[in-house]
Structure formats: C-alpha cells, structure tokens
Amino acid sequence: MSCDERTRESAIDAAISKYSAVKKGYMPDDFIELFINSSTPHPKKMPLINRGTYARQHCIQTLLNQVHTLTSTTNTQIILLGAGIDSLALNIKQSSPLSTIYEIDFPDTIDHKLRYLRNGLDKLQAIWPNDTLTSTSYGSIHFIPADLRDAPRFLAALQSSGCSPSVPTVIISECVLVYLPKTATLSLCTALGEYFTEALWVSYDMFSPADRFGVIMQQNIASQGYSVPGFHDFPTLLTQEERFISSGWSIAKALSMMTAFYAMVTREEQRRVSRLEMMDEVEEWHMLMSHYCLTVALKGTLFASVVDTFGSSVEADKV
Numbered sequence: 112m113s114c115d116e117r118t119r120e121s122a123i124d125a126a127i128s129k130y131s132a133v134k135k136g137y138m139p140d141d142f143i144e145l146f147i148n149s150s151t152p153h154p155k156k157m158p159l160i161n162r163g164t165y166a167r168q169h170c171i172q173t174l175l176n177q178v179h180t181l182t183s184t185t186n187t188q189i190i191l192l193g194a195g196i197d198s199l200a201l202n203i204k205q206s207s208p209l210s211t212i213y214e215i216d217f218p219d220t221i222d223h224k225l226r227y228l229r230n231g232l233d234k235l236q237a238i239w240p241n242d243t244l245t246s247t248s249y250g251s252i253h254f255i256p257a258d259l260r261d262a263p264r265f266l267a268a269l270q271s272s273g274c275s276p277s278v279p280t281v282i283i284s285e286c287v288l289v290y291l292p293k294t295a296t297l298s299l300c301t302a303l304g305e306y307f308t309e310a311l312w313v314s315y316d317m318f319s320p321a322d323r324f325g326v327i328m329q330q331n332i333a334s335q336g337y338s339v340p341g342f343h344d345f346p347t348l349l350t351q352e353e354r355f356i357s358s359g360w361s362i363a364k365a366l367s368m369m370t371a372f373y374a375m376v377t378r379e380e381q382r383r384v385s386r387l388e389m390m391d392e393v394e395e396w397h398m399l400m401s402h403y404c405l406t407v408a409l410k411g412t413l414f415a416s417v418v419d420t421f422g423s424s425v426e427a428d429k430v
C-alpha cells in the first residue's frame with residue numbers, strides 16, 4: 112500500500128474512533144454511524160483514545176459555537192480540509208443552516224464518502240427532505256476532490272465551486288497538515304490567507320516528536336506505513352504558530368491538548384467524562400494529550416475575540 116493510500120485509510124480509523132467515543136457516551140453525534148461499515152468489525156477503542164477523541168471534538172465544537180455566536184445572522188463558509196469520512200459537515204449543516212460547507216479530500220475518499228451518504232439517504236431525507244445528493248453536493252455541503260499539496264489547483268476548484276473570498280470563513284484541518292510536506296503546507300496557508308478577508312483557521316495536529324513518547328509515536332506511525340513530515344517540520348507550539356504567521360496570517364495561538372482540555376472543558380464535564388469508563392493509563396493519556404495541539408489563526412478582525420479568548424479557563428469565565 113502506498114503512503115497516499117495509507118493516508119486515506121487514516122480517515123477510516125478516525126471515523127471508528129469517533130464512533131467508539133460516541134457509543135461510550137462521551138458525546139452525541141447523530142451521523143457518525145452512517146460512516147461505519149456494519150459488515151466489518153469496528154473495534155472499541157481504548158479509554159485513553161476515546162477520551163482524546165472527545166477532547167478534540169469538544170474543543171473544536173466550543174470554537175465553532177463561538178463562531179456561530181459571532182455570525183448567527185450572516186452567511187458563513189466552513190472549509191473542512193482533509194475531511195475524510197467524518198460526520199462534522201453533517202453536524203454543522205444541522206446546527207448552522209446559514210453555513211455553506213466545503214469538504215476537501217482525495218477523489219477516492221470523496222467517492223467513498225458519497226457511497227456512505229447514498230446508503231444513509233433514508234435517514235438524511237427524514238431530516239432534510241428537500242436536499243438531493245449529487246456527486247458534487249448535498250444541500251449546503253460541497254464536495255471538492257483535490258490534492259492539498261497543489262494549492263493553486265485546489266484554490267481554483269474551491270473558487271469554481273462558489274466559495275467567496277468576502278464571506279466570513281472558518282477553515283478546519285484535523286490531523287491533515289501533518290501529512291503534507293513543509294513547502295506544500297506553507298503554500299496552502301499562504302494561498303488561503305491571501306484569498307479570504309475574514310477567516311479563522313482551526314488546526315489539530317500532532318507535535319513534539321523528539322522526546323521519549325514522541326519517538327514511540329514515530330515508531331508506531333512508521334510501522335503502520337504512514338508518512339507524517341509535518342510532525343518533524345513543525346515540532347513545537349511556536350513552530351505551529353509560525354506556520355501561519357510566516358504565511359501572512361496576523362495572529363496565531365497554539366495550545367497543547369493537555370492545556371486546551373483543562374481550559375475548555377468545565378470541571379463538571381471533566382467529572383462526567385471521567386466516570387464513563389475506568390482509565391488505568393492516566394499517565395499515558397497525559398503524554399498523548401501533550402503530543403497533540405490545537406492552533407487558531409486569524410485573518411481580518413471578525414473572529415479576533417475567538418483567538419483572544421482561546422485557552423481562557425471556562426471556570427474563570429463563569430466568575
């Protein structure tokens with residue numbers, strides 16, 4: 112299997128992880144089971160993976176809620192880079208009817224997703240009776256097959272599918288930039304930064320490859336046949352931020368998931384989650400959370416408050 116094929120497979124694993132966390136009660140998600148092949152076994156994930164998946168979803172959803180508050184009466188564009196077979200687009204479609212969503216991935220992955228959507232049409236039609244699924248869209252969701260390593264061609268495809276430079280836009284990349292070579296990442300960040308006037312980029316990535324746990328992660332990744340140049344090219348929170356600043360974004364802030372989790376999840380919610388299943392590997396969970404980070408980057412001023420308050424404690428906010 113080539114590296115690109117392996118990269119595409121990672122989308123299946125991400126969907127299984129989300130499904131596992133949803134089934135355990137970490138978070139609700141009405142759509143993820145559409146993307147799980149019922150004829151293949153879908154193993155339950157370890158508690159630390161379930162909790163990590165929850166942390167990622169919760170923190171990104173919190174940022175999206177803030178965006179929604181700022182744009183509740185205006186059109187917004189949400190661009191999901193390397194969207195895989197995730198359910199996020201459908202969840203956004205349900206919660207923010209004014210959003211237009213663009214899902215970008217390799218052509219094979221988009222085809223794969225369309226097959227799942229076709230199989231789930233009964234359920235979808237009960238929610239959105241007027242939407243038709245075509246090979247390029249489903250209501251407000253547009254599917255763009257593209258290779259993100261070719262930024263000019265990707266941008267041309269985005270533009271021709273109607274994505275406007277003057278509409279406030281949120282770009283989300285979850286476990287995606289890590290697969291791109293450094294020059295491709297910087298071209299992509301530059302191209303999107305130059306295109307939009309008002310934009311927020313939310314990126315979830317692995318980082319810190321050089322310490323003991325990072326080296327173990329590298330060995331696991333290599334043994335599974337993945338190539339993740341971004342893990343080495345952007346190894347610290349500072350380099351994660353510089354990735355955006357050096358490509359024309361005005362502010363960028365990166366937090367480890369360890370910091371983000373304790374800042375963005377209320378104590379009450381932390382207690383609820385910790386009761387869901389026994390987790391013996393607390394230290395390993397902390398290590399894992401210290402090797403993933405969330406970065407927000409700003410273009411324009413509309414989303415400045417989201418970046419300003421990123422990482423402020425939710426408990427402190429209530430006082």
Ligand code: SAH
Nearest residue numbers: 119122125193194195197216217258259285
């Ligand atoms: N964001 C999704 C999927 C993560 S897996 C989630 O969190 O569930 C990484 C995804 O990035 C895969 O779907 C893979 O196909 C996509 N990807 C990686 N490199 C890409 C590239 N060069 N062009 C387009 N998509 C890419």
